[in-house]
Amino acid sequence: MPRQHRKRTKLAHVLKFVFLTAGAAAMGVALELFLVPNQMIDGGITGISIILAKLTGLPLGIFLFFINLPFLLLGFKQIGRTFAFSTLYGIAVLSVTTSLLHPVPAFTSEKLLALSFGGVLLGAGVGLVLRFGGSLDGTEIVAIIVSKKRRLSVGQIIMFINLFIFLAAGFVFGWDSAMYSVFTYYLATKVMDIVIEGLNESKSVTILSSEHEDISDAINERLGRGTTLIYAKGGYSKEDTLMVFCVVTRLELAKLRSIVQEIDPGAFIAIEPVYEVLGGNFQKKSIH
Structure with missing residues (x-):
């Protein structure tokens, strides 16, 4: 392999590592400093983890890491080793970031500000990780697997799963918080759309x-x-x-x-x- 080619490959790996780290950290900041203190949740495994952390009093990072692990093993078989390792690294950074930031006071208690800044950071973080070959939530892996066996698109399956998660959030956090969460998820999805240039399956x-x-x-x-x-x-x-x-x-x-x-x-x-x-x-x- 030519020396210049090796340098280019090494630089690509370094950039991937940097952006995976930045994306996962951005999502952690969005959760701990904007959304969770204001009783807003994201969809998927992240939403389930926030609800369980609220009910049990245990750190959010524990649920984010261990609930995603089984889906990560499925992703290893379905999508490949590189994706699985990138996802494992991203989820580990996300879990550590939320744990480190948990004692830090929220940046704002104003719901609309928390929704706006949290949603943008969340979408940008998830989008960066997806763009560089990883994932921060096992829900999409499940959706890809189920879509192969049922005549449903990945987007339809994710929407169906999130419907139940946001309904559960209404009972745990109150219906105002659940409705704010829906808008947060919508904003994050649009930002993610921009970052990864399309949400097509x-x-x-x-x-x-x-x-x-x-x-x-x-x-x-x-x-x-x-x-x-x-x-x-x-x-x-x-x-x-x-x-x-x-x-x-x-x-x-x-x-x-x-x-x-x-x-x-x-x-x-x-x-x-x-x-x-x-x-x-x-x-x-x-x-x-």
């Missing part, structure tokens, strides 16, 4: 490279996704070539980019949103 990826065979094989072997080689002809060069086409989930997109750039840093990559995938056996192969 799947992305179609077209790759143009002279190393198309190696890239296709690597996607099959390391990501567990099938690819299609499409014959094409250069409009300027008039040379025949092959394009690599595949469809991946948004959690797999960061790893796919890494695979392609590792093989051919100059490869042309076009990414498009896919709003629905039907047929074609859109299943992951086992990763060895």
